[in-house]
Every structure is written in structure tokens, then in C-alpha cells.
Amino acid sequence: MGSSQSTINSFNLSNKVVIITGSTDGIGKSLARIISSYNPKRLILPVRNRTKGELLLEYIKESDDGNVECIELWDMDLADFT
Ligand SMILES: NC(=O)c1ccc[n+]([C@@H]2O[C@H](COP(=O)([O-])OP(=O)(O)OC[C@H]3O[C@@H](n4cnc5c(N)ncnc54)[C@H](OP(=O)(O)O)[C@@H]3O)[C@@H](O)[C@H]2O)c1
Numbered sequence: 001m002g003s004s005q006s007t008i009n010s011f012n013l014s015n016k017v018v019i020i021t022g023s024t025d026g027i028g029k030s031l032a033r034i035i036s037s038y039n040p041k042r043l044i045l046p047v048r049n050r051t052k053g054e055l056l057l058e059y060i061k062e063s064d065d066g067n068v069e070c071i072e073l074w075d076m077d078l079a080d081f082t
Pocket residue numbers: 021022023024025026027028046047048049052076077078079080
């Protein structure tokens with residue numbers, strides 16, 4: 001691999017604000033855990049179900065690499081345009 005190519009281990013998210021929708025289940029749940037481990041400046045997770053949001057934080061907290069310090073849960077139903 002050439003020196004100009006970056007790898008996942010070289011990601012620097014320390015000055016990035018990341019928003020992940022659909023993070024309370026499935027692909028989004030795993031992605032939220034993985035991205036949190038890169039310590040982004042802010043990781044915003046819009047959730048429509050607060051209980052599932054809290055369970056997500058527990059899941060990330062109990063994982064080996066996750067970091068909940070950067071996470072903000074936003075109460076938001078993305079199907080609701082108001
Ligand atoms: N799984 C696959 O292999 C696969 C492959 C290709 C593409 N995809 C696509 O990738 C996406 C995610 O798939 P998935 O398997 O991870 O789905 P999933 O397990 O059903 O998760 C869907 C996520 O979206 C959230 N969500 C749905 N409607 C919402 C709304 N109105 N407001 C806020 N959040 C909402 C759900 O929240 P709640 O927890 O509150 O329900 C949940 O967190 C889908 O669009 C799917 O079609 C999946």
C-alpha cells in the first residue's frame with residue numbers, strides 16, 4: 001500500500017462531528033460503536049426510542065473499544081418532518 005493511502009487505523013476524527021442515523025439496531029448499532037472508538041469530536045445519534053438509545057449507550061460502554069464520552073443522544077423521529 002502506498003504511503004498516500006490511509007487505512008482505518010489512521011482515521012483522525014478528533015475534529016469531526018459525526019451523525020449516524022439508525023444507530024439503535026443492526027448496521028448502525030455496530031457502526032456507532034466502531035466510530036465511537038475513534039473518539040470523534042462529537043458523535044450525534046438521533047433516536048426515536050429513548051430506551052433503545054440508553055441500551056445502545058450500555059452496549060457501547062460494555063464493549064472493549066467503545067467510548068460513550070463523545071456521544072450525544074438526540075430524541076428525533078426522522079419520519080416526523082415537524
Ligand atoms: N442488514 C443488511 O444486510 C442490509 C444490507 C443492505 C442495506 N441495508 C439497509 O441499511 C439500513 C439499515 O439496515 P439494518 O438491517 O441495520 O436495519 P434495522 O436493524 O431495522 O435498523 C434500522 C434502524 O433505523 C432506525 N429507524 C427506522 N425508522 C426510523 C425513524 N423514523 N426515525 C429514527 N430512526 C429510525 C431504527 O430505530 P428503532 O430501533 O427505533 O426501530 C433502527 O435503529 C436499511 O435502510 C436497510 O435497508 C441493510
